[in-house]
Amino acid sequence: MTDPTHVIHSQQLTKTFGKVRALDGLDLAVRPGEVHGFLGPNGAGKSTTIRILLGLIRATGGRVELFGADPWRDAASLHGRLAYVAGDVALWPGLTGGQCLDVIGATHGRVDERRRADLIERFELDPTKRIRDYSKGNRQKVALIAALAAGADLLILDEPTSGLDPLMEQAFQNCVRERRDAGVTVLLSSHLLDEVEALADRVSIIRRGRTVTTGTLADLRRNSRTSVHAVTTEEPGSLAHAAGVADYVSERLDGHVDIRFTIDAHHLDAMIGTLHAARIHTLTVAPPSLDALFLRSYGDAPEARATAATFAENTR
Amino acid sequence: MSADHPAAGPHTQGLDTMIGIVWRTRRRGILIGVLALGGSLIGTAAAVAGLYDTPSKIHTYAAAVTAGSALAAINGHVEGIDSLGGVIQDEFGFLASFLLPLLGIALVAGSTRREEESGRLETILGGRITRHQPVLAALLVAAAAILGMSVLFAAGLVVCGVPVSGAILYSAALGALAFVFAGLAALLAQLVPHTRGVYTGSLTVLAAAYVLRGVGDTTKSGLALLSPLGWAEKAAPFGDQRWWLLTIPVVAGLAAGAGAVRLAGRRDLGSAVLRGRAGPECASRFRRGPIGFAAWLHLPATAGWLAGAVLLTAMMGALSRQLLDALAGNPALTNAMGVAGDRPLDGFVAATQLYLAVIAAGFLVQAIGTLRAEEAGGRLASRLSGTLSRSRWLFAHGTVILGGLALIVAGSSLVLALSTAWSVGDTGEFGAIVSAGLDYLPAELVLAGVALALFGLWPRGLGFAWAAFAAVAFIALLGPGLNLARWVLDLSPITYVGGPPRGAVDAGSLAALAITAVALVMLGFLGFRRRDLSES
Numbered sequence: 001m002t003d004p005t006h007v008i009h010s011q012q013l014t015k016t017f018g019k020v021r022a023l024d025g026l027d028l029a030v031r032p033g034e035v036h037g038f039l040g041p042n043g044a045g046k047s048t049t050i051r052i053l054l055g056l057i058r059a060t061g062g063r064v065e066l067f068g069a070d071p072w073r074d075a076a077s078l079h080g081r082l083a084y085v086a087g088d089v090a091l092w093p094g095l096t097g098g099q100c101l102d103v104i105g106a107t108h109g110r111v112d113e114r115r116r117a118d119l120i121e122r123f124e125l126d127p128t129k130r131i132r133d134y135s136k137g138n139r140q141k142v143a144l145i146a147a148l149a150a151g152a153d154l155l156i157l158d159e160p161t162s163g164l165d166p167l168m169e170q171a172f173q174n175c176v177r178e179r180r181d182a183g184v185t186v187l188l189s190s191h192l193l194d195e196v197e198a199l200a201d202r203v204s205i206i207r208r209g210r211t212v213t214t215g216t217l218a219d220l221r222r223n224s225r226t227s228v229h230a231v232t233t234e235e236p237g238s239l240a241h242a243a244g245v246a247d248y249v250s251e252r253l254d255g256h257v258d259i260r261f262t263i264d265a266h267h268l269d270a271m272i273g274t275l276h277a278a279r280i281h282t283l284t285v286a287p288p289s290l291d292a293l294f295l296r297s298y299g300d301a302p303e304a305r306a307t308a309a310t311f312a313e314n315t316r
Numbered sequence: 317m318s319a320d321h322p323a324a325g326p327h328t329q330g331l332d333t334m335i336g337i338v339w340r341t342r343r344r345g346i347l348i349g350v351l352a353l354g355g356s357l358i359g360t361a362a363a364v365a366g367l368y369d370t371p372s373k374i375h376t377y378a379a380a381v382t383a384g385s386a387l388a389a390i391n392g393h394v395e396g397i398d399s400l401g402g403v404i405q406d407e408f409g410f411l412a413s414f415l416l417p418l419l420g421i422a423l424v425a426g427s428t429r430r431e432e433e434s435g436r437l438e439t440i441l442g443g444r445i446t447r448h449q450p451v452l453a454a455l456l457v458a459a460a461a462i463l464g465m466s467v468l469f470a471a472g473l474v475v476c477g478v479p480v481s482g483a484i485l486y487s488a489a490l491g492a493l494a495f496v497f498a499g500l501a502a503l504l505a506q507l508v509p510h511t512r513g514v515y516t517g518s519l520t521v522l523a524a525a526y527v528l529r530g531v532g533d534t535t536k537s538g539l540a541l542l543s544p545l546g547w548a549e550k551a552a553p554f555g556d557q558r559w560w561l562l563t564i565p566v567v568a569g570l571a572a573g574a575g576a577v578r579l580a581g582r583r584d585l586g587s588a589v590l591r592g593r594a595g596p597e598c599a600s601r602f603r604r605g606p607i608g609f610a611a612w613l614h615l616p617a618t619a620g621w622l623a624g625a626v627l628l629t630a631m632m633g634a635l636s637r638q639l640l641d642a643l644a645g646n647p648a649l650t651n652a653m654g655v656a657g658d659r660p661l662d663g664f665v666a667a668t669q670l671y672l673a674v675i676a677a678g679f680l681v682q683a684i685g686t687l688r689a690e691e692a693g694g695r696l697a698s699r700l701s702g703t704l705s706r707s708r709w710l711f712a713h714g715t716v717i718l719g720g721l722a723l724i725v726a727g728s729s730l731v732l733a734l735s736t737a738w739s740v741g742d743t744g745e746f747g748a749i750v751s752a753g754l755d756y757l758p759a760e761l762v763l764a765g766v767a768l769a770l771f772g773l774w775p776r777g778l779g780f781a782w783a784a785f786a787a788v789a790f791i792a793l794l795g796p797g798l799n800l801a802r803w804v805l806d807l808s809p810i811t812y813v814g815g816p817p818r819g820a821v822d823a824g825s826l827a828a829l830a831i832t833a834v835a836l837v838m839l840g841f842l843g844f845r846r847r848d849l850s851e852s
Contacts, residue, residue, distance in 0.1 A: 051697070051849070054697070054700070054701050055700075056697050056700060056701075056848070056849045057848035057849060058848060075700070075705065075706075076703050076704060076705035076706075076708075077703070079700075079701060079702050079703045079704075080702075080703045082701075083701075084698075084701040086694060086697060086698060086701075088694060089694075089698075090693050090694030090695045090697070090698055091695065091698065092613070092695060093510075093512075094616075095595075095599070096594070096595035096596060096597065098596065098597035098598050098599070099595070099596060099597075099598065099599035099603070100599075101599075102598055102599035102603075102604055103599050103603065103604055103609060104698065104702065105604075106599075106604035106605065106702075107699065107701070107702020107703055107704045108702045108703065126594075127597045128594035128595055128596070128597050129594060129595075130595060132509075132510055133509070133591075143698075
């Protein structure tokens with residue numbers, strides 16, 4: 001099943017470790033040139049999937065293709081086209097950062113030396129320090145620079161920003177966008193919703209080794225609720241019972257009416273009209289965040305709210 | 317430091333808590349270390365007691381080992397060797413010189429700098445623990461473990477029939493030896509930034525102590541008294557019994573420990589006096605390739621094994637003249653040592669080559685253990701996420717390890733041949749000495765095969781390769797002395813080599829060993845190509 005329309009394509013992928021079922025029918029389709037967010041709580045199977053894609057472990061069942069080939073059998077040749085950043089970056093403590101970049105670079109084949117130098121500057125890395133003397137964040141930078149400097153068609157990033165400060169996270173996001181603009185495909189595994197939101201064109205949300213939902217952010221949002229916070233001069237009479245409105249709360253504050261509710265995206269237009277009639281003082285309309293998508297995706301399970309709440313908390 | 321704290325309450329409470337933490341996190345390793353060391357010491361003592369059960373046998377042994385200073389260099393100069401305790405002390409001489417200091421070092425290094433480096437210490441110091449308490453607790457737990465081992469060993473010796481006072485002094489001297497190195501490790505843990513440095517520093521001191529003691533014992537000078545190993549030996553538990561000599565290691569250990577505690581209380585967390593310097597910004601072309609990278613990875617350990625092997629062979633070779641002189645004047649001794657015949661040097665060379673074979677086998681198991689460490693540390697996954705295939709990766713490492721083996725065996729054999737020729741003024745044995753070293757290669761590779769097969773098929777079981785090595789080393793070093801049964805000797809591949817140049821080498825046996833080694837290596841390769849990487 002050679003499939004030129006996808007860089008990564010897995011169907012009904014399973015992997016068991018002894019009695020533990022780490023992947024239980026995972027579907028993942030990543031198209032050329034997109035940044036694909038790969039979301040799920042810890043232990044959902046993100047890293048297991050990535051390790052299968054890299055040919056480090058072998059799938060128990062199902063089908064998986066990388067650039068239309070078998071990632072286990074053709075591991076070494078396929079790796080010429082990708083670069084990888086592990087979630088828990090492991091490097092050689094006795095090498096300097098610069099030496100590590102070169103050693104990793106050598107296994108990728110093509111390294112853009114100009115970009116390497118540029119990235120070292122942007123990430124403010126001292127390449128003459130030994131890995132064992134680096135902080136966790138600096139080790140992460142080494143792995144990121146190595147991957148971003150490689151002339152790869154596909155970047156596989158497994159929770160790449162753990163340990164980076166917000167400034168460096170920003171630098172990372174800019175770099176990923178630049179790579180995407182240069183035509184590189186990116187699989188971005190993360191449990192940081194805002195990071196995925198900032199970068200991803202499409203996302204796949206997985207839980208317990210299964211794909212829960214997948215699509216563009218716009219798709220996912222279309223079926224989710226937008227939250228609205230408005231302060232108006234008068235009470236907008238019919239709004240509480242209007243079509244598509246839920247979670248409606250209003251109170252009087254300092255002579256104004258403070259209203260909060262959520263609404264289906266389809267009914268936004270009518271709602272704005274009603275609010276306008278009540279004379280808007282301030283208005284905040286927040287599109288559904290990935291947090292909300294997550295809550296919805298997990299909504300079918302009994303423990304869903306708890307899981308999603310913990311999950312949302314962990315990402316703060 | 318007590319001025320900073322309210323007198324008793326929280327202060328000692330923190331120490332109690334810290335001791336509890338050290339014990340709970342390390343008790344398995346401590347118990348295994350203490351029991352394994354104590355048990356093997358007692359087991360060997362019992363075997364010696366069973367073998368040398370009459371005064372005349374003990375006398376023959378004593379006469380054999382006191383001839384020439386070659387054995388004194390290795391095992392030490394044992395006072396009162398003409399007794400059961402003396403024989404035991406002599407048999408242990410070599411092993412105890414390394415195992416007890418290693419116990420002390422490992423007990424402390426694992427719960428001081430390693431914890432600091434990993435960041436776990438930071439978590440602990442965030443609680444009600446004062447900065448100096450972790451190292452103090454580590455030292456107290458180490459001292460208790462060493463004391464427990466000493467008591468166990470003393471009891472075992474008494475059961476074997478060694479006089480009580482001698483047994484107690486000997487065990488106490490060995491315990492004090494371990495304690496000195498525990499103190500040293502604690503001090504080094506304050507000075508260097510990484511656990512690795514603690515081990516490197518302590519082992520360097522240990523090697524120097526061993527050489528100092530060896531030179532002191534062969535030249536009969538006072539040099540041995542400068543070495544911690546000499547302090548244990550000169551306490552003469554089965555001779556004059558100098559109890560007062562124990563104060564030296566105890567005071568030295570306490571001083572080093574107190575220095576460590578004081579430094580720990582005053583320095584910044586995560587800081588070290590000796591810091592690493594900046595290194596090159598780029599990797600050389602050679603190091604970027606699979607072979608060059610593997611060579612870089614194995615270089616430090618290989619250099620260490622090579623240094624040990626060269627030290628041993630150079631020392632033995634240089635002492636061969638003295639041995640010949642001792643033999644020339646004493647035909648009875650010649651018979652007792654089993655080196656009769658017109659080539660008296662052969663037995664001596666054969667014994668040295670046996671030690672060298674154990675060193676080479678240890679190198680191989682350790683080097684293959686490095687591969688597993690790369691995998692378990694996640695670095696192998698980084699390595700294989702590029703265009704390097706598994707087979708090429710393993711092949712590159714195999715090539716480098718084989719090169720290291722050739723360097724260690726051929727290099728040390730050459731050193732032995734040269735130093736022997738220099739010492740006796742005759743190059744007649746040159747070829748025989750070198751080829752004896754090479755004859756052991758197939759047997760050594762069988763052990764490498766075992767380790768590699770485990771790596772390929774059952775990576776988590778790689779510890780069994782070390783168990784196999786321990787058995788091989790035990791059989792090689794103590795087997796002949798303890799008159800072990802034939803079938804036990806036959807368990808070790810090294811037995812099949814035949815003990816050249818004294819014994820005859822059977823080409824068929826070597827071929828069989830080589831075929832076994834190749835089969836095991838292939839099994840390892842195939843297994844590794846087919847299995848999942850596992851980091852747990």
